[in-house]
Amino acid sequence: MTVPCRKGETVKMPKKQAFMEVLAISLSEDCRFPVLEVFTFLYVVATIFFSNMNFGSGSVVMFQFILTDEALIFSIIKGLTGFPIFFLLLLITKNIAFGLGNDLERGTMQTFLSYPLSRKMLLTARLVSSVGVEILLFLGIQVCVLYIMAPYLVSTYITTIILSYVAALCFPLFITGVALMLSLVLKKGSWGLITGIIMQFVMQILTTIASNLNTAGSEIIVKISSVINPIIALDRYYRSSPQHFVQEYFFGSNIWSPSFSEAIYYIGAGFVLVIFIFLAAYLYFDRRLEI
């Protein structure tokens, strides 16, 4: 696209350059020393700690005789992602709250909107900085640790690994979407942060309740939970949790267990929700948000 400059000539609009510069500005605000360094340390320590538990005296040794190889891989990844994903969620919601939310609350967004950049591109730059880079860092550390600990597993069961991480990231992305939407509508980042943390704990409680109700014969809550957090459906498919084993083999309970294609549908449904909420946020920012 070309625009006239003051000397009457037309100049090429620096769209791509503007995007990259706004991204750079956002990154240096979101990932200011020592935030990213502290979280990288936490990811590494938590990942190595849990990988050690899994590969050492943990579930791999305990359940390797009763689980399939794929279930074992899934179980290991579930263990690896436990605490680091909570740190990831903290970092992302912090960025949404104190980055994007603060931009709206304090007025920095007005400055960004004075640049020749569409609202969609501006939001994309802010989200790549607040969410994208953090997820890449998380996945990078996780996959590196997994590869160092068990290179043969990574090369043999790459599909299971990808599927497990995709399922594991669905719920954090859903919370991110909700936090983003709240920050945009209320123009207050702190609400996004609070909601994100509360949702994380509510989901933990809901999963436990769903699991207990499922044992007692009710499947509906566990199915609803699986849409929001499809790692539950994948977990049920692989029957990787010790409780499944205990319930089924010792007490004879019939726990809901989806087929592989059903588990994929749950992951798909989870991402449809995520896409819907991000799409709503984009539309709101592009068409409605007044600053």
Place this chain on the structure above:
Amino acid sequence: MAAVQIEGLVKRYGKVFAVDGLSLTVDEGTLLGLIGPNGAGKTTTIKVMLGLLKPNVGKVEVFGKDPWDNPEIKTRIGVVYEKPIFPVHHEVLSYLEKTCRIFGVHESKAKETLETVGLQKEAFNRPIKGLSAGMLQKFAIAHALIHEPEFVIADEPTSNLDPQARNEIMNLISRLHHDEKTTFLVSSHILPELSNICESVAIINQGRVWAQGSFLELCEKLRIGVTRISTDNPQKLVEVMGKLNYVRKIKVDSRGVSVDVPEAEKQQLYEDVVSLAKKNNVKISGIESKTALLEELYDRAVSQGRDG
């Protein structure tokens, strides 16, 4: 050609009308002052021009385009916000260099522009959050001018500044307008500083433009021409002159007594002042007829608008 064309703009916040049927034109090459009290609708109008707010009703065009959907017009506009907010952890020069790259301008322009606005060299490598209010305002102006825009919108550019900094900013705007032929829209409620630099003004109140034009045009349109009387006893003179039935307005200010009378009554006024002064033993040291001050134009426009 008009840089900005607004017709029948209405902007509501819930049930409150911030702007109510406002029409305004900013011609290219002018320095227009947008004046009005707090809450008159100045900032809302500016925000609509910048595509930050959507009008409820009305048409807003900046360089012939809707500002909400056309970010490319931002290459032709510079903005100085009332409270300039930047990512505060960046250093002044470094942030301005990034802004250069955003607009596709050579980075050397950053230093040059900071020098043009008169920001001290020692502030160049300071974080933005370490700038004083005056320095921040100068930085905001440099940020707005970095890409040599054709049109600069400055919303209350001197608010929160001391008188010296105010003068510097206003002189800078005036200099840029004359030297670079940049179109300026400067909003303010501090009238004396605008009267020094603006060629024309738009008086805005209760969400509408009540009068727009050059000072001379407005004086004619609002039928205002003030006579100033220098005297040793202004209070006494005001008291006795208040009884003259053709006097529209009379007040005491630092310059003496200002009297607003219809043009046709001016000769009569001179005669009456001399006779009343003699009768009441008041000494008159001078009488002069002048074009109105911006404050007087503003008062008249607002009172005429209120009276319909």
